[in-house]
Amino acid sequence: MNTPEVMVTLSVLVGVLTVASLTSFILRKRARPGPNAVLDNLNARINAWWVMIFVLAAAFLAGPLAVTLLFAFVSFAALREFITLTPTHRADHIALFMSFFVVLPMQYWLATVDWFGFFAVLIPVYGFLVLPIASVVFGDPRNFLARTAETQWGLMITVYCISHVPALLTLHIPGYAGRDALLIVFLLIVVQSSDVLQYIWGKLFGRHLVAPELSPSKTVEGLIGGVLSATVLGACLWKLTPFQWWQAAGMAFVVTMMGFLGGLVMSAIKRDRGVKDWGHLIEGHGGMLDRLDSVAFSAPIFFHLTRFFFTP
Structure with missing residues (x-):
């Protein structure tokens, strides 16, 4: 890890966030007194980015094991x-204990330990078969x-995908030794920026x-503007990756679409469960899943595309 x-x-991102925070502060000062949903949401997103940057920086400084433990948490x-x-029953307790x-x-x-063969099948094969058995023994x-199905889906989204x-x-990408952490940085910047940019484009031009x-705030204009902007951003960040600029743009487009x-x-x-947010862990942004739903769907695709096309 370089x-x-x-x-x-990450220091460049801190600079960008500083400018964003100052801009948000100025806009708040110039806005009318009282609640402002757009500015409040934007400020909450900026604050969430600050937390993410500092936590990631600490994990990267501590080494690969710390990064893995962070995402395990x-x-x-x-x-x-x-x-x-x-909803769960008493009969599910063993399966849930095994899951966690x-x-x-x-x-x-x-x-x-880089045991890819077992890593790729542990949950979709063994978890898929064993966990129902753990529940059915109670009759x-x-x-x-x-x-x-809910337990299996939970594991797939929150553990398998995020891992x-x-x-x-x-x-092990030729010519890229020691820089693998930058792939994580690239993925998170592009996917999370796409979320923010979709929100901004949607508020400016969404019709x-x-x-x-499913989501009354997602618009066609926001989707197009956000995905295209994040694709351009991905192309600009190509030097962080083992990709050429056009490959980085293609990767960015794929992961942002998967994230959306x-x-x-x-x-x-969430609508099926009748709730607005997954939780209240992050102030103004709901739970952990509310911030990482797009990452969960984009990470496996990004990983496998990179592994298939850029490793021996």
């Missing part, structure tokens, strides 16, 4: 949010299919809703 290069990149918190919003304290740690351990058939972020550190039943579609999927689940 810490100085990562730190320089993120997965734990996200899985807890997911399970909290899904066996499957989750094992998935991240596999990412740490409780009530809503069994729904209960089992692909630190797994980027294990890729047509993409899926009003993933956000719709997670919104559908």
Whole structure:
């Protein structure tokens, strides 16, 4: 892990966030007194970015193991949010215990030791088969299919998908040794920037809703403007990656589209449960999953595209 290069990149982000914070402060001073939904939301997003940058910087300074442990904690918190919003029975307790304290740690351990074959199948194969068995031994058939599917979905989204972020550190890309951490930086900057840019473009020019039943704030104009802007940003960041500028743009386009579609999927689940947010861990932004839903859907695609096309 090339810490100085990562730190320089994060320092640039701190500078950008400083400008954004000052701009938000000036806009707040010039706005009319009282609540302002747009400025409040923008300020909450900026604050969330500050937290993310400092936490990531600390983890990168501590080394690859710290990065893996950070995302393991993120997965734990996200899985807890997911399970909290899904009905469970006493018969599910063993399966849930295994999910939190066996499957989750094992998935991240596999990412740490670079055992890709087992890492890729632990949850979608063994977890898919073993966890229902752990629930069925109690002989409780009530809503069994729904209960089992919810646990499996929770593991897939919050553990399997998110674990692909630190797994980027294990890729052996020719000519890119020691710089794998920059792949994480690239992924998070592009995906999270796309979310912010979609919000800004939507507020400025949004007229047509993409899926009003799922997310009343997502517009066609916001989607197009945000994805294209984030794609351009990805192309500008190509030197952080092993890609050419046009490859970085293509990667950025794919992950931002996956992030957007993933956000719709997670919104559908929230609407099904009758809630606005997954939790209240992050002030003004709900829970962990509210901030990482797009990352969860984009990380595995980014990881596998990079592994398939850029590793021996």
